[in-house]
Amino acid sequence: MGSWQRIIELEAIPQQGSRVLKTGKGDIALFRTADDQVFALHDKCPHKGGPLSQGIVFEHTVVCPLHSWKIKLENGEAVAPDVGCAGKLVTKLEAGVVFLQI
Amino acid sequence: MKKMKLVMVGNGMAGVRTLEELLKLESGIYDITVFGAEPYPNYNRIMLSPVLAGEQGINDIILNDLDWYKDNHITLHMNKKVVRIDRLKKIVYAEDGTEAEYDRLLLATGSMPFILPVPGNDLDGVIGYRDIQDTNAMIDAAAKYKHAVVIGGGLLGLEAANGLALRGMDVTVVHLMPWLMERQLDRASAQMLQSSLEAKGLKFLLEMNTQELVGDASGRVQAIRFKGGTEIPADLVVMAVGIRPNTALAESAGIHCNRGIVVNDTMQTFDPSIYAVGECVSHRGTAYGLVAPLFDMARVCANHLARMGIARYQGSVTSTKLKVTGIDLFSAGDFTGNDTTDEILMHDAAGGVYKKLVLKDDKLVGAVMYGDTRDGAWYFQMIRDGRNVADIRGHLMFGQSHLGNAGHQGQDSAAAMPDDMEVCGCNGVSKGSIVKAIKEKGLFTLDDVRKHTKASASCGSCTGLCEQILASTVGGAYAPQASKVKTLCGCTELTHEEVRKAIVDEKLLTIPQAMQFLNWSTPNGCASCRPALNYYLLCAWPREAKNDPQSRFINERAHGNIQKDGTFSVVPRMHGGITTPEQLRRIADVADKYQVRTVKVTGGQRIDLFGIRKEDLPKVWEDLGMSSGYAYGKSLRTVKTCVGSEWCRFGVQDSTQMGIDLEYALDRMWTPHKFKLAVSGCPRNCAESGIKDVGIIGVDSGWEIYVGGNGGIKTEVAQFLVKVKTKEEVMEYVLAFTQLYREEARYLDRTVHYIERVGLDYIRQQVVENATRRKELRERLLFALQDEKDPWAKENVNLGEFAPLSI
Numbered sequence: 001m002g003s004w005q006r007i008i009e010l011e012a013i014p015q016q017g018s019r020v021l022k023t024g025k026g027d028i029a030l031f032r033t034a035d036d037q038v039f040a041l042h043d044k045c046p047h048k049g050g051p052l053s054q055g056i057v058f059e060h061t062v063v064c065p066l067h068s069w070k071i072k073l074e075n076g077e078a079v080a081p082d083v084g085c086a087g088k089l090v091t092k093l094e095a096g097v098v099f100l101q102i
Numbered sequence: 103m104k105k106m107k108l109v110m111v112g113n114g115m116a117g118v119r120t121l122e123e124l125l126k127l128e129s130g131i132y133d134i135t136v137f138g139a140e141p142y143p144n145y146n147r148i149m150l151s152p153v154l155a156g157e158q159g160i161n162d163i164i165l166n167d168l169d170w171y172k173d174n175h176i177t178l179h180m181n182k183k184v185v186r187i188d189r190l191k192k193i194v195y196a197e198d199g200t201e202a203e204y205d206r207l208l209l210a211t212g213s214m215p216f217i218l219p220v221p222g223n224d225l226d227g228v229i230g231y232r233d234i235q236d237t238n239a240m241i242d243a244a245a246k247y248k249h250a251v252v253i254g255g256g257l258l259g260l261e262a263a264n265g266l267a268l269r270g271m272d273v274t275v276v277h278l279m280p281w282l283m284e285r286q287l288d289r290a291s292a293q294m295l296q297s298s299l300e301a302k303g304l305k306f307l308l309e310m311n312t313q314e315l316v317g318d319a320s321g322r323v324q325a326i327r328f329k330g331g332t333e334i335p336a337d338l339v340v341m342a343v344g345i346r347p348n349t350a351l352a353e354s355a356g357i358h359c360n361r362g363i364v365v366n367d368t369m370q371t372f373d374p375s376i377y378a379v380g381e382c383v384s385h386r387g388t389a390y391g392l393v394a395p396l397f398d399m400a401r402v403c404a405n406h407l408a409r410m411g412i413a414r415y416q417g418s419v420t421s422t423k424l425k426v427t428g429i430d431l432f433s434a435g436d437f438t439g440n441d442t443t444d445e446i447l448m449h450d451a452a453g454g455v456y457k458k459l460v461l462k463d464d465k466l467v468g469a470v471m472y473g474d475t476r477d478g479a480w481y482f483q484m485i486r487d488g489r490n491v492a493d494i495r496g497h498l499m500f501g502q503s504h505l506g507n508a509g510h511q512g513q514d515s516a517a518a519m520p521d522d523m524e525v526c527g528c529n530g531v532s533k534g535s536i537v538k539a540i541k542e543k544g545l546f547t548l549d550d551v552r553k554h555t556k557a558s559a560s561c562g563s564c565t566g567l568c569e570q571i572l573a574s575t576v577g578g579a580y581a582p583q584a585s586k587v588k589t590l591c592g593c594t595e596l597t598h599e600e601v602r603k604a605i606v607d608e609k610l611l612t613i614p615q616a617m618q619f620l621n622w623s624t625p626n627g628c629a630s631c632r633p634a635l636n637y638y639l640l641c642a643w644p645r646e647a648k649n650d651p652q653s654r655f656i657n658e659r660a661h662g663n664i665q666k667d668g669t670f671s672v673v674p675r676m677h678g679g680i681t682t683p684e685q686l687r688r689i690a691d692v693a694d695k696y697q698v699r700t701v702k703v704t705g706g707q708r709i710d711l712f713g714i715r716k717e718d719l720p721k722v723w724e725d726l727g728m729s730s731g732y733a734y735g736k737s738l739r740t741v742k743t744c745v746g747s748e749w750c751r752f753g754v755q756d757s758t759q760m761g762i763d764l765e766y767a768l769d770r771m772w773t774p775h776k777f778k779l780a781v782s783g784c785p786r787n788c789a790e791s792g793i794k795d796v797g798i799i800g801v802d803s804g805w806e807i808y809v810g811g812n813g814g815i816k817t818e819v820a821q822f823l824v825k826v827k828t829k830e831e832v833m834e835y836v837l838a839f840t841q842l843y844r845e846e847a848r849y850l851d852r853t854v855h856y857i858e859r860v861g862l863d864y865i866r867q868q869v870v871e872n873a874t875r876r877k878e879l880r881e882r883l884l885f886a887l888q889d890e891k892d893p894w895a896k897e898n899v900n901l902g903e904f905a906p907l908s909i
Contacts, residue, residue: 015652017652
């Protein structure tokens, strides 16, 4: 279990959009949904490694920009009939600031 | 709020589809109870023929297993026949005494095989062909007995006969009419069908009237006797002479029936708490026995049960395909014709091909095809759309698929493909795996096929093949959506046109505003509707509507073209394909500085730099000092030119300058899909104007303008629109056509699709014949483009989009 890291103000992520966090272990996509929830996934689609951060976000789903796989933000799982998982990270929102457990 | 009780009587395809549609719209308002007379959950009745033929097992054709009912909290009473409805107390009673109260009752009791009223029709071995029980009875009989007689040479009868023959029986089909499938085929095609089936070993007795079925001492049928006294042996008799809507329950409850339970356009019976769908229904005097209309009814009924109350069922045009392996047959609409119709006929008896198209007032109303049905879906679509075909009448008979479709070895007839042949060259899907998925997963629509197999889900060039495979696998259950009623996406019942009209009429300026006004069924739309809405808003209200970057595909948000490794490619604008040494030097410097791995000259005469990291894009643009080439968007791509009269010894017009001028005029323009132009300086056409959205060819006396060409997925040759004299006229006509396309085409339709839908005659009326309209269109486009900013210019870049975060 990692520690909580302060990342960025919620306002700096567009609604239904994302920002990319560069880390030594690869990119992490931070998503902000229309209902102002924040989710974090490894920025690699389980299909062919597409950068999920660049996809269109609707409800709690992102559509991979390469081949349109739909990935659930809550758990990183692909929406059926596709199968695969992008791997999620734990986030929290405190006083308008996004924290990530790494 | 207390939930209402919804009870459904009949656990078949129409009813369960209604529940599925209802659950999609509104899962919380009902406690649902289902009664089914059969001891199975909902199964795919149209796949009984493959089961009979031994191609599939019963378990393969279950559509909704018991878990589905459980997961959706549906109380299921299988093997319980409902025998009484008390409409006053609103309770239904089953044979075994089970009862259920309802607030809404849905009758989906289906139909029953019609059993001929002849002596002996109750003997053992005499059955209808309707359900799993009948199918099992046939399979058992085939193992024990030799002679089978199928009464009825319609779709179902022939499929039954084929299955029994494949199981080793000696099968005779008895038919009252002078030719087979007289409701779906004309005489000529029916005779071709009969010969093919005879070659498979089936025997036929036409115009024979059954008098009696003769039993043996044990009470089993042993022969069939006809009027006139002839007799043939029969150990099994299958009655397939038609179906009757099963209205006994409804009639006993006093619900108005007239050859079916009578419903209105909302699928409501004369009792407002009771709805009915499927084969038990009579709608506007018609009872349907094919699956496709039932699904339309299901959608409408669900809409009303979910209390949305906006859908209407207005009847269906149906099509037929016989599911007998090796037989290729299709019919749709009114193919018989009469005094008021014309027909176009092609009959190649030796080649085994027959096609008949029936037209009325320049509209296609019916089609019969035998031996070559590859264009069935296309014809069917035109019948449903009621499209005027005057402009394509000359080549209508030759179908749509005679030209350059890439990716499947030039094959355009699914029937002729072996199972292991690749259909979808993008995703590597073979015909066999598509057929398997359709059968085992119970797929009925092209969307289902795309979702489950990925075939036709990428470039779409194999869509026609997939449609053919779907049609031949599920038969009449496949019906392409009429394009007029194509809804924008799953988030709305509205069509593209209805949405656009509301945006204009109500002056809607943002996506949330549009979704709210139009009662979107999802909170923030989806990846299909948001980009479309964003475009429609910007097109209708330039400079006023609010662009939403998050509703655009990444390419249009980052103003570059995303590549497989997540980097981007950069194409600067070079108007007309003309560049300078100074520009080239800068491009070379940028390529060095950012270690560009590949520098490529594109098909549109531009230079493409590959492998740029997203965070570097703003710096690359600044270093280039050139404007965006829009090579990534649904936008003006390029105007390709040949060198023209300035240098070329054959050139008669200055195509290069014309191209430069057009590219300046149309720069920074968003369109429903990508938009490409070309200008050639003489009819040698070195700029390939024939395959562009707008292609211009200079001739000695002026310029010819062509529209609707396409060099991509499916090669389409542009069609001649008009010839003009001056460069100013070229500009005016091209701008007007472009704006018409922008205002009327559906999002993601190229010009070729748009013109196919509205017809070239219409384009001519708007752009060529009506000078006022032409000038208005041109003005509107100029207005829209007037203040468009270069997205690469420093002051227009949103750095937040590009800057990564770090800890």
